[in-house]
Amino acid sequence: MSNVGIGNRALEVIPALEGSARDARRRPRFGANRVLSWIVFIIGVLYFLVPLYATLEFSLRTKVPFAAYNNVLFKDANFASSLLYSAAIGVVTIVVSLLIIVPTAYWVRLRLPRLRPYVEFVTLLPFVIPPLILVFGLLRAYSTGPLPLTGSELGLNVLIVAAYVVLSFPYMYRSVDSGLQAIDIRSLTEAAQSMGAGWPRILLTVIFPNIRVALLSGSFLTLAIVIGEYTIASFLVRPAFGPYLALLGRDKAFEPAAVSIISFGLTWIAMGVIALLGRGSRTRVQVAGAR
Amino acid sequence: MTLLGVVPFFLFAILFLFFPVAFLVVGSFQDSVTGAPTIQNYLDLSEPNIVLAYTSSIEISLVTAVAGGIFGFMLAYAVILGGLPRFIRPLVMTFSGVASNFAGIPLALAFTFTLGLQGLVTRLLLTGLGIDLYSKGVGFSIYTKLGIEIVYMYFQFPLMILIIAPAIDGLKREWREAAENLGGSSRQYWQHIALPILLPTLLGTTILLFGNAFGAQATAYQLTAGLVPLVTNLITAQISGDVFHNVNLGYALAMGMVVIMAISIVGYSFLQRRSERWLR
Numbered sequence: 001m002s003n004v005g006i007g008n009r010a011l012e013v014i015p016a017l018e019g020s021a022r023d024a025r026r027r028p029r030f031g032a033n034r035v036l037s038w039i040v041f042i043i044g045v046l047y048f049l050v051p052l053y054a055t056l057e058f059s060l061r062t063k064v065p066f067a068a069y070n071n072v073l074f075k076d077a078n079f080a081s082s083l084l085y086s087a088a089i090g091v092v093t094i095v096v097s098l099l100i101i102v103p104t105a106y107w108v109r110l111r112l113p114r115l116r117p118y119v120e121f122v123t124l125l126p127f128v129i130p131p132l133i134l135v136f137g138l139l140r141a142y143s144t145g146p147l148p149l150t151g152s153e154l155g156l157n158v159l160i161v162a163a164y165v166v167l168s169f170p171y172m173y174r175s176v177d178s179g180l181q182a183i184d185i186r187s188l189t190e191a192a193q194s195m196g197a198g199w200p201r202i203l204l205t206v207i208f209p210n211i212r213v214a215l216l217s218g219s220f221l222t223l224a225i226v227i228g229e230y231t232i233a234s235f236l237v238r239p240a241f242g243p244y245l246a247l248l249g250r251d252k253a254f255e256p257a258a259v260s261i262i263s264f265g266l267t268w269i270a271m272g273v274i275a276l277l278g279r280g281s282r283t284r285v286q287v288a289g290a291r
Numbered sequence: 292m293t294l295l296g297v298v299p300f301f302l303f304a305i306l307f308l309f310f311p312v313a314f315l316v317v318g319s320f321q322d323s324v325t326g327a328p329t330i331q332n333y334l335d336l337s338e339p340n341i342v343l344a345y346t347s348s349i350e351i352s353l354v355t356a357v358a359g360g361i362f363g364f365m366l367a368y369a370v371i372l373g374g375l376p377r378f379i380r381p382l383v384m385t386f387s388g389v390a391s392n393f394a395g396i397p398l399a400l401a402f403t404f405t406l407g408l409q410g411l412v413t414r415l416l417l418t419g420l421g422i423d424l425y426s427k428g429v430g431f432s433i434y435t436k437l438g439i440e441i442v443y444m445y446f447q448f449p450l451m452i453l454i455i456a457p458a459i460d461g462l463k464r465e466w467r468e469a470a471e472n473l474g475g476s477s478r479q480y481w482q483h484i485a486l487p488i489l490l491p492t493l494l495g496t497t498i499l500l501f502g503n504a505f506g507a508q509a510t511a512y513q514l515t516a517g518l519v520p521l522v523t524n525l526i527t528a529q530i531s532g533d534v535f536h537n538v539n540l541g542y543a544l545a546m547g548m549v550v551i552m553a554i555s556i557v558g559y560s561f562l563q564r565r566s567e568r569w570l571r
Contacts, residue, residue, distance in 0.1 A: 037373025041383075044366045044448070048386055051401040051445065054411035058404040100300050107296030115297060122304045128552045129312060130506030132523055133545045136530055137311025140318070162307040230395050230509035235530060245396045246513055249403075257404055260397040264389075271388045 052264065059257035068254035072262075079259065082244035083227075089157070089240065090226035093164040094219045100165065101172045102215070106207055109180050110189060123173040126166055134163055135232045156236050163232045168222040175221075179214025180207075217277040224270035228263055312549075319542035332543035340520065341544065347436055348505060348522040349551075355443040356500035362444075363451025364493060370452075371459050384456065387449035394446045399513035402442045406433040436519055439511045447500050454499070458492040458566065488566075495562030502555040505548070522548050 059068050072079045101123075108116050126134070138159050142149040149155030185207065192202045208215065230242030245263065249256040322329045336342075369375060370383045405412050408425055410433070416422040424431040432438060462485055470480040508523040517524045522544065528534045529541035 034374040037369035037375050040362075040365045040369045040373075041375060041379065044362075044383070047445070047448075048390055050412065051398075051405040054405035055401045057411055100303055104297050104300040107293075111293045112297060119297065119300065122301070122308070124556070125304075125308060127502070128556050129308070129549060130508070130523075130552060132506070132508045132526055133315070133549055134308070134311065136526060136541075136545055137315045138307065139530065141311040141314040162303075165303070166308050224392060228395050228397065230513075242396055242509070245400075246509075249396060249400050249513060256400050260400045260404075263397040264393055264401075267393050268389050271385070271392060275385065275388065 052261075055257045055260050055264075059254055059261055062254050068258035069262075072248075072255050072258050076255070078239075078244055082239055082241045085239050086227050086229075086233075086241040087223075089160060089164065089238075090223045092161050093168060093226055094222050096161060097165045097168045097172045097222060098176075098215060098219070101169070101176050101218075102208065102211075103203055105173060105176045105180055106185060106203065109177075110185055119173070123169040126170055131163070131167065131229070131231045134166060135235045138163060139235060150236075156238060160232060160236050160238050160240075163236075164222070164226050164229070167225055167229075167232075168218075171221045171225075172218040175214045175218035176211065179211035182214075183210050213277055217274050220270050220273050220277070224267060224274075227266060227270075315542045315545050318539050319546045321539050323537045323539040332537070332539045333546075335537070335540050336543055336547060341525065344520045344522045344525045345547065347520055351436060351439055351443065351511075351521070352501045352504035355440050355447045355504050356497050358440075359444050359447025359500055360451050360493065360497040363448035364455055366448065367452045367455045367459055371456060383452065387452040390449040391446050391453060394507070395509040396513050398442060398445060399510050402433055402438070402445075402514065406431075406438070406441065434515050434518070439514060439519065439521075442510060442514060443504050443507070447504065450500060450503065451496055454496045455489070455492060458489055462488065491562040491566035495559045495566065498555045498559045498562070502552050502559070505555070506552055 060066070062068050064070075104119060108119055129137075139150060142155070142159060143151075149159050188206050188210065189202055192206045197206070228242055228245075229240070230246060233240035234243040234246065241263075245256065245259055248259060319332050320328055320330065322331065336345075366383065370380045402410075404410055406424070407413065413424050416424060423429065433441065466484050466488075467480055470484055475483075506523075508527065511519065511521055512524060512527060515524075517527060525534075526541065526545055526548070529544065533541070535541060
């Protein structure tokens, strides 16, 4: 046990210390702690579940059971159309974001490591510029001048995608960059080049498939942000899911509860997919930004 | 030539991030009538209603960051080291991931169904215990500053759990054993070893929570119909219609918000870098 050759004095002291340490371990040190732990845990569970339960209960208080769900799912054309609109905008956002971020992250790793701090700085700016301020600036900057985007439907759709792409930067860049870190991009690039592949081909057929898990987790997180986003969509007067839900909350009684439950389910699915994709990898937990 | 690869990224950022923000920055230093350079807009931020909006926004963010931070830490500690059954931990982590992302309109609605005038808890308290939350005596309302704080806690403390859990895991068993072998008590271990190591992460995350609440718009707007004086509500009103009758004052208001966000993010990343020294 402790008969390592470290002198007589140490030999005398160590068994005594070990004894006290063993006693300390045997003592029910967690006795009081465990009660406190349970109390804290139960408060947390209540905080989490009571609002959900209240919403669920409210959504089921209609005279005809599930009438609220029936109304929004099958009778309210705006539910489906707004959800579809947000999903479509989400997909376009993801495609644009990937097309911008992947080549950039790849190029910075391969050729321009000295630009890394600048690229990182830009991708983190959306944390400093809240969506409210971003949309404020976009509205003012593009209402007149050479690019009056706020004047047309198409222009507004361009603006909302652009704003969401900016919001996706922090999440997309981080997941793509950690994906690239895990593969040997230099060798892959050289191998592809020696077989005569050009840059578009290298990116699309070599790099993209090799980091698809990272791309997927970044994409789902972006989708989760976009689907329920309210601030930007409402100021750009888009027929999106967030503004639809806000309007519903003002006009109807039981339907908003039903849609809140559905939207909670959607969040749950998105987070589940992200957790599933992130299994085994060392990606940090990430947080979306649509508050 | 090599720079060409990053051109699309920076071009996009310039068009849809720098240019719009620069528009606000420049506007905030201009007179709304003459367009002449001025700092009057920033001086006008001292108008009582603007000061009130900033103070309540800061107060809400501060209260929910500190309370959410403390409670999140306690829950994370309870789950990881508090002797709870093992299966609870993945459960809490998953729930935290969902809760920290469940915000905005649906969250505001969920709390009106809980603690609103007709909310479930409100009704239960009335019928079960005879306590009327909305009576003059109790004076509670979810549609107030206190209400916003209660709602924000829903995404604040789970975020703390998500960030602090890996840090608690990072506390090495050897440190505790070393402390015990030197005769240190559990309290001494926490006071002199664990807390100092966790402190940068704890403070940093609290700052992050502050920014998280400060930048939030949709939740509070939906909950209070924009009636509680908050910076975000003022800016919302200003975008919808020039409530100050001074467009450029709105820009200065927005810049004030950006400055506060920037300070909190810089503080967070500084403390984050400090904490990485010990925890990897």
